[in-house]
Amino acid sequence: MTLPTDIQAVGNEALLEKYGLKANDAILAEEKHQPIYEDLLNNYEAKLIAGGAAQNTARGAQYILPPNSVVYLGGAGDDKYAAILRDACKQAGLRVEYRVDPKIATGRCGVVITGHNRSMCTELGAANHYDLEHLKRPDIWALVENAEAYYVGGYHFTGEYHSRPFVKPQSLTISPVCPPAIMELAKQAATNNKPFILSLSAPFICQFFKDPLDASAPYWDYVIGNETEAEAYADSHGLGTKDVKEIAKALANLPKENSQRKRVAVITQGTLPTIVAIQGEDEVKEYPVHAIEKELINDTNGAGDAFAGGFCAGIVDGRPLAQAIDQGQWLARLSIQELGPS
Numbered sequence: 001m002t003l004p005t006d007i008q009a010v011g012n013e014a015l016l017e018k019y020g021l022k023a024n025d026a027i028l029a030e031e032k033h034q035p036i037y038e039d040l041l042n043n044y045e046a047k048l049i050a051g052g053a054a055q056n057t058a059r060g061a062q063y064i065l066p067p068n069s070v071v072y073l074g075g076a077g078d079d080k081y082a083a084i085l086r087d088a089c090k091q092a093g094l095r096v097e098y099r100v101d102p103k104i105a106t107g108r109c110g111v112v113i114t115g116h117n118r119s120m121c122t123e124l125g126a127a128n129h130y131d132l133e134h135l136k137r138p139d140i141w142a143l144v145e146n147a148e149a150y151y152v153g154g155y156h157f158t159g160e161y162h163s164r165p166f167v168k169p170q171s172l173t174i175s176p177v178c179p180p181a182i183m184e185l186a187k188q189a190a191t192n193n194k195p196f197i198l199s200l201s202a203p204f205i206c207q208f209f210k211d212p213l214d215a216s217a218p219y220w221d222y223v224i225g226n227e228t229e230a231e232a233y234a235d236s237h238g239l240g241t242k243d244v245k246e247i248a249k250a251l252a253n254l255p256k257e258n259s260q261r262k263r264v265a266v267i268t269q270g271t272l273p274t275i276v277a278i279q280g281e282d283e284v285k286e287y288p289v290h291a292i293e294k295e296l297i298n299d300t301n302g303a304g305d306a307f308a309g310g311f312c313a314g315i316v317d318g319r320p321l322a323q324a325i326d327q328g329q330w331l332a333r334l335s336i337q338e339l340g341p342s
Contacts, residue, residue: 021119051109152198190257198223200226274328311325
């Protein structure tokens with residue numbers, strides 16, 4: 001699980017150029033990026049916001065679902081950033097079960113906002129040291145067994161891994177960074193015919209973590225991504241197309257472990273319609289997004305996480321697919337009117 005605290009600030013082209021960042025991107029920090037976090041805190045009007053893609057999704061799902069519906073598992077340090085995360089989750093009514101590592105700092109994500117674009121540079125920290133031992137601890141595994149659905153974000157494929165589940169009550173469970181942990185959740189879902197939902201999360205996941213991503217693919221009941229992530233998947237898998245509908249169909253029709261559920265591929269496109277393909281079906285559907293006035297848009301950071309949260313809440317609640325998508329779009333629209341994934 002990725003558990004960074006977001007350090008968000010309005011920046012400019014010079015700041016992006018200083019750290020070799022793109023205006024609208026998501027990358028893992030390298031050595032050259034390390035100074036950006038203190039730079040944002042000391043030289044810009046930075047705000048500290050609880051972040052982490054999976055944790056954002058968990059908070060979004062809990063916002064919609066009844067109290068005590070979502071559990072989030074992840075890795076954190078023993079520092080002020082972990083305290084920020086705990087406070088934010090407590091306010092959202094989200095149960096968290098962190099593997100605390102006193103020797104490694106909680107992850108941080110530097111977010112440079114330029115207009116409606118945001119560039120995210122993430123240092124995973126303690127989130128990247130989640131292990132299977134924590135997931136299989138009897139009290140934690142009991143939460144997994146009682147979950148009605150599971151959600152895994154693509155960032156969990158980095159380093160040692162990232163994963164998450166959903167439970168009810170404790171309906172949704174969400175877990176951390178460790179490919180073996182992801183596979184344990186995936187197999188648990190398939191064996192018990194429970195929904196397993198995956199988000200591609202960022203283009204680089206499809207490009208540089210292709211093998212662990214592909215290993216989990218047979219277990220996807222739902223796969224969520226945006227148009228950039230879909231294109232990165234198509235490129236890294238040699239699909240030979242940039243057509244979002246064709247990519248969605250390819251994702252939906254990958255080999256599948258649990259034959260009791262048809263896989264559903266969901267591709268968001270910002271203000272353009274959401275594309276949905278279902279395994280074995282020729283028709284690819286389009287769902288127009290909720291309109292919003294340009295002046296109401298404050299920050300698009302976390303919009304995809306919010307969509308996933310609303311969508312997952314719909315799946316957990318047993319809503320029809322169209323309603324789950326509508327719920328995701330509604331929560332994304334709400335989110336982009338706030339600063340950060342709020």
